[in-house]
Amino acid sequence: MKSGFFGLVRNGFVSLSSIFTMVVTLAVIVSLMFGSAILSTTLATLKDKVDLNVYFVIGSEEADILAMKKTLETLPEVRSVEYISDDQALVNFREKHKDDQSYFKALEELDYNPLGAALNVKAQEPSQYEGVAQFLSQTENITAADGSVLVDKINYLQNKTVIDRLARLIGAAETAGFIATIILVIISVLITFNTVHLVIFMSKDEISVMRLVGASSFYVRGPFIVTGLFYGLAAGLITLILAYPITLSLGDLTENFFIGFNLFDYFVANFAQFFLVVIGSGLLIGAVSSYLAVRKYLRT
C-alpha cells in the first residue's frame, strides 16, 4: 500500500498524464450515461405522445363502451385505456376551439351533441399498435351486446406510417447508441491501458531487480496495482468534480432542447449512481490495466 502510494507521488508527471487519460475515459463513460438518459427520456416522451383513438358511433351505450375498455385492458400489449365520454369530448372540443367563433355558431345550430365518445389506447411499445388495431378490426370485438355497430372510426390507420417510422427510428437509435457505447468504452479503456503500460514499461528494470532478489509475483504486482487503484480513484474524483460545473452550465440549454431533460437536475438526482459507476470504473480500469501490464514483465 505504502509502496503504491509513493510510486504515485514520485512518478509525478507520468502519474498526472495517466490520471488525465483516465479522466478522459471516465468522461466518455459519464457522457454515455447522459446520452443514454437523454435518449430514453426523449423516446419515452415521444412514445407517450403516440396513441390509438377509437371513436364510437353517436348514441352508443356507455356500458358497451366500458365493456370494450375492459376487454382492451386485458390485452398484454395495452398499457392504458382512457375513456372520454361524448359530453367530455364536447367540453374538450369547446376548449380546443375557444378562439374560433365559427365552431361555436355551428354547434349552437345543432340541438344535439355531434361528437361521439372515444377511447384513447396506449400500447407498451409503438410497434404493438398494429396488434391492437388488428384486434379492433375483428367484427365481434367492435359490436355492441345487441349486435349493432359500435365503432365509427379508428385513427390508427391514418397515423400508421408515422407510428411505424417512429418505431423503426427508436429501435435504430437504441441499437446505434448501444454499439457506440461499447466501441467508445473499448477505445477509451485501450488508451488508458496503453498509458498505464507505458508507466510500467518505465519500471521494467525495477521489476527485473525485484525478481532477482526473489520477490514473489504478488509482491512485485501489489504496488503497481495499488498505484493503478490510486490513479483510478483520483481520476474518478476529478471527473465527478468537473461534471458539476459542466452540467450546471448546460442544464438550461438541455432542458429547452431535449423536451424537459435537465442535465444538471439528472446529475444531482442520480449522483449516487454516477459516483458508483465512475469511481468503480476508475478503480477497475486502474487495477486491471496494471495487473495485465505487469504480467508481461513477470515471465523471467
Add this chain to the structure above:
Amino acid sequence: MIHFDKVSKVYPDKYVALEGVSFSIEAQEFVSIVGHSGAGKTTLIKMLLAEDRPTEGKVHYHSTDINKLSRRDINDFRRKIGVVFQDFRLLPRKNVYENIAFAMEAAGRTDEEIEADVPYVLKLVDLENKIWNFPGELSGGEKQRVAIARAIVNQPDIVIADEPTGNLDPINTYEIVQILKKVNDLGTTVLLTTHNKGVVDSVGKRVITMERGKIIRDDPKGNYVL
C-alpha cells in the same frame, strides 16, 4: 554446493555461449571467474540464477536441479543468493533505506527485522550517513556499496558479483574488493566475475578462466593469466 555438469548454451541464432562447462564451488569459497567480453561469464551467472536454461547439462545447488524448480521455488532459491551488478541496478525512486528494505520485504522479513538490519548492514559497507539519500545523489562507489548491502542483508549462502568494479575508479574498486573479502570472511560464498587483472590478483584466491564459452584454466590460488 554449486555444481555445473557439462552445461552448454546455444542461442537460436546458433551462437554458442557455453560449451560443456563443468565445475564445482564449495561453501565459503571465494571464486573469481575471468575472461574477455563474450567469454561466457554472464551466461554462466544467468544459468546459476535460473534466469536462463541450459541447452544441455545440469546446474545443481546442493542436490537440487535448478532448472526443475517451480516458479515459487525459484523465488525461494533466489533469496539464498545476493547479486551485485556492474550497473548497480538500484531502484531510482527508492532511497538507500528502501532499496535495501525491499529485498528484505521480498524475503518476507518483519518490519522490526528490517528496521534493525538495514542500519547494521549499511554500517558494514560504511554508508550509514547516506541512509535517506536517493541513488541519484550517490557516487558510483557508494551506489555499489548500497548494492552489496542489499545483496548481503538477507544473509545469503552465496553472493554473486557480476563485474562489480567495471564502472568504478581504482580507489572505489579497491574498497569494493575489500568489502567482498570481508563478506567472504564472514562465511558467505562469493562468486566474482571480472576482467580486471588487479582485482583478481589482489584477492589471491581460486580463479576460473573462460574463453569462448569454455573453461580453459581452474587455479586454486591463481592469478589473472590470459
